[in-house]
Amino acid sequence: MSPAWSWIDGVSVVERRKTRACRIGHVVVGGGAPVVVQAMTNTDTADYVRTAIQTAELARAGSELVRITVNTPEAAAAVPRIREHLDRLGCDVPLIGDFHYNGHRLLSDEPACAEALAKYRINPGNVGFGKKKDEQFAQMVELACRYDKPVRIGVNWGSLDQDLLARIMDDNSRRAEPLDAGQIMRQAMVASALESAAKAEEVGLAGDRIILSCKVSSVQDLIAIYRDLSRRADYALHLGLTEAGMGSKGIVASTAALAVLLQEGIGDTIRVSLTPEPGGSRSQEVIVAQEILQTMGLRAFTPMVAACPGCGRTTSTFFQELAGEVQDFVRGKMPEWRLQYDGVENMTLAVMGCIVNGPGESKHANIGISLPGTGEAPSAPVYEDGKKTVTLKGDNISGEFKHLIERYIERSYKKKLKS
Numbered sequence: 001m002s003p004a005w006s007w008i009d010g011v012s013v014v015e016r017r018k019t020r021a022c023r024i025g026h027v028v029v030g031g032g033a034p035v036v037v038q039a040m041t042n043t044d045t046a047d048y049v050r051t052a053i054q055t056a057e058l059a060r061a062g063s064e065l066v067r068i069t070v071n072t073p074e075a076a077a078a079v080p081r082i083r084e085h086l087d088r089l090g091c092d093v094p095l096i097g098d099f100h101y102n103g104h105r106l107l108s109d110e111p112a113c114a115e116a117l118a119k120y121r122i123n124p125g126n127v128g129f130g131k132k133k134d135e136q137f138a139q140m141v142e143l144a145c146r147y148d149k150p151v152r153i154g155v156n157w158g159s160l161d162q163d164l165l166a167r168i169m170d171d172n173s174r175r176a177e178p179l180d181a182g183q184i185m186r187q188a189m190v191a192s193a194l195e196s197a198a199k200a201e202e203v204g205l206a207g208d209r210i211i212l213s214c215k216v217s218s219v220q221d222l223i224a225i226y227r228d229l230s231r232r233a234d235y236a237l238h239l240g241l242t243e244a245g246m247g248s249k250g251i252v253a254s255t256a257a258l259a260v261l262l263q264e265g266i267g268d269t270i271r272v273s274l275t276p277e278p279g280g281s282r283s284q285e286v287i288v289a290q291e292i293l294q295t296m297g298l299r300a301f302t303p304m305v306a307a308c309p310g311c312g313r314t315t316s317t318f319f320q321e322l323a324g325e326v327q328d329f330v331r332g333k334m335p336e337w338r339l340q341y342d343g344v345e346n347m348t349l350a351v352m353g354c355i356v357n358g359p360g361e362s363k364h365a366n367i368g369i370s371l372p373g374t375g376e377a378p379s380a381p382v383y384e385d386g387k388k389t390v391t392l393k394g395d396n397i398s399g400e401f402k403h404l405i406e407r408y409i410e411r412s413y414k415k416k417l418k419s
Contacts, residue, residue, distance in 0.1 A: 017265045020208040022150050022236045025094030025118040027064050029211060029269045030236030034299050035262065036269040037289045038065035038238075040098070042282060045075035045082070052085035054282060059093035060335055061283035062290050062301055065269070067096040067121065070103070076110040083116040094118030096152070100126050100159075104139040114147050119211075121152045124196040125159035133163075137196070141203040150209040151200060155192045156242055157185060157216045164192050186225050189214040194233060210235050211269070215242035219257040230266045239267040246275040251288050258292055287331075302334045303347035306361060306368075313373035314353035322371065322398050323351040329402050341413035349405070359383070367408045369401050384408055 021031020029036050039058045043051045045068050055066045070076050083095060097117040099106065104127070107114045120140065128136035144151045155161075165188045172178050179187065193212045200210055212235045214225045222241055230237065241257045244250035254272045261267050270292070274285045290301040307323035308314070326349060337344045350365035352358035354373025362368025362383040369392070371380045380392045382404060392400050 015265055016268075017230055019234050019236045019268055020210075022208055022211050022268075024065060024096070024150055026092065027094055029238075033268070035267060035293055036064045037062060037286060037293070038067065038096070038269055038271050039063040039282065039286050039289075040067040040271065040273075041069070042276070045069050046072065046078050048078040048081040048085060051078070052082045052089070055082065055086060055093065055095070056089050056091045057281075057283055058286055059091050061286040063093065063283075063286045065096055065119075066093050067098050067271075070097040070099055070106055070113065070117075071101075073106065073109065076106040076113040079110070079113040080116040096121055099123075099140070101128075103127065104136040104143070107140065107143045114143055114149070117149060119150045119152060120144055121154050122196075123154050123156060123159055124192050125156065125161045133161075134199070137199065138203050141200045141205050144209070145204045150211065151205060152211040152213060152238055153193055153196045153200065154213045154215065154238070155189050155196075157189060157221075158242070160185070160188055161192050164188055164195070182221065185216075186221060186228070189216070189225055190228050190232070193229060197233070197235060207235065211238050212236070213238035213240065215240055217241060217243045217253075219253055222257045223260050226261050226266050227264070236268040237266065238269050238271070240271040240273055242273055244273045244275075246277070250274040254288065255292055259296060262293070262296060262298060300345040302345055303330050303349055303366075305330060306348065306350045306352075306365060308353045308357060308361070310353055313356065314371075315374045319351060319353035319371040322369075322401070325398055326351055326401065326405070330405070333406075337409060340416060341409060342416055344409055344413045347409070347413075363387075366412070367405060369397075371397075 016032060018032065019030040021033060022029045027036055041051055041054045043054050045051050051068060058066050070079060079097065095117050096119040098121045100123055103122065122140050124137065127133060127140065141151065168184060168188045168191065172184055193214050197210050197212060201207055212229065212233065214229060216222050216225065219241065226237065226239065239258055239261055241254045244254045258270055270289050272285045272289045274288065276282055276284060293299040294301055294304060305323060305327045310320060348365045350362045350368030352361050352368065352370045355376055358370030359381065362370045363386045367384050369380050369382050372378055378393060380397055381388050382390050382392060382401065
């Protein structure tokens with residue numbers, strides 16, 4: 001079946017595949033809703049203050065759902081305190097509990113935890129082993145039904161259900177033309193997700209309370225798995241490349257995988273699983289996820305800054321420094337602007353380095369500045385909505401341009417009514 005295409009401002013974007021809408025707190029995933037960005041904390045959940053602070057930081061950066069590890073009785077007991085702390089901070093981001101091995105027991109023993117969470121994540125590969133597997137899976141689903149919570153059935157190739165894998169391998173050995181190891185792995189992951197979802201529905205969980213994910217660390221495997229999964233089910237889908245890695249490698253791999261699937265209309269919520277630098281901000285994964293969606297034209301989160309790469313005409317580093325300052329300034333101000341102005345996230349800016357493309361690119365942006373290149377006159381014309389409005393000179397070009405950005409927003413975007 002060929003995908004149906006729509007046009008957004010002249011750019012073709014494939015229409016989203018219709019999946020069942022799943023409500024997680026006040027956030028809707030699937031059913032044609034915008035793709036939701038989520039992230040995960042890396043604090044010790046038992047330290048409820050640090051976890052609440054990091055959760056609030058992720059939410060402020062734009063994470064619409066935040067997942068926390070619930071792995072010990074102490075962590076489970078801390079969950080309602082985290083929720084209370086967030087509520088006091090005015091942060092209503094839904095919390096997702098990430099359970100492995102002992103989730104059935106933690107949710108049973110800590111009903112306040114079960115109530116405070118907005119969703120449970122269950123990994124069918126390690127919810128239990130042997131005869132206890134089905135029993136403990138059913139127990140978690142029954143608790144989700146009791147507390148009216150949706151569930152993400154999250155399959156991961158690092159913890160694939162070994163019984164299911166053995167069954168598929170046995171079946172494969174009897175085929176006239178056996179599948180290779182990669183095909184077996186992909187088939188097993190999709191089967192684990194779909195069979196687990198069917199079991200959850202048998203226990204009593206409605207289909208619109210189920211989200212599926214099948215995470216691997218290979219780009220091509222991820223694409224193949226989700227294409228298969230999307231053809232065979234209409235559950236909402238969570239996308240993410242697991243163990244994506246650090247720095248540019250993690251960003252490039254995640255973008256390569258998610259962009260292909262999103263362009264094909266596959267995926268209702270995404271997480272970019274970056275390994276942060278030691279002491280680095282966890283919010284980087286939120287920013288990357290937002291930028292994937294925004295550069296594809298699927299959503300808008302913050303004004304986009306266009307900047308040239310530089311060349312022999314731009315031997316000064318000033319335009320690079322200004323581009324970085326403007327991007328940091330815009331992202332830092334966005335939480336405030338989002339509350340005050342309608343549509344400001346759609347604004348475009350340009351910081352250009354010389355006369356070749358500088359004026360033209362600046363004219364295409366809502367507001368742009370064309371800095372002088374090597375040997376050019378020491379002046380920087382500013383363009384607003386295609387028209388030159390002022391020329392900046394001197395030592396405070398950065399401060400003056402930021403001031404012009406704020407004034408442009410005040411004039412151009414309607415103020416929101418205070419509730």
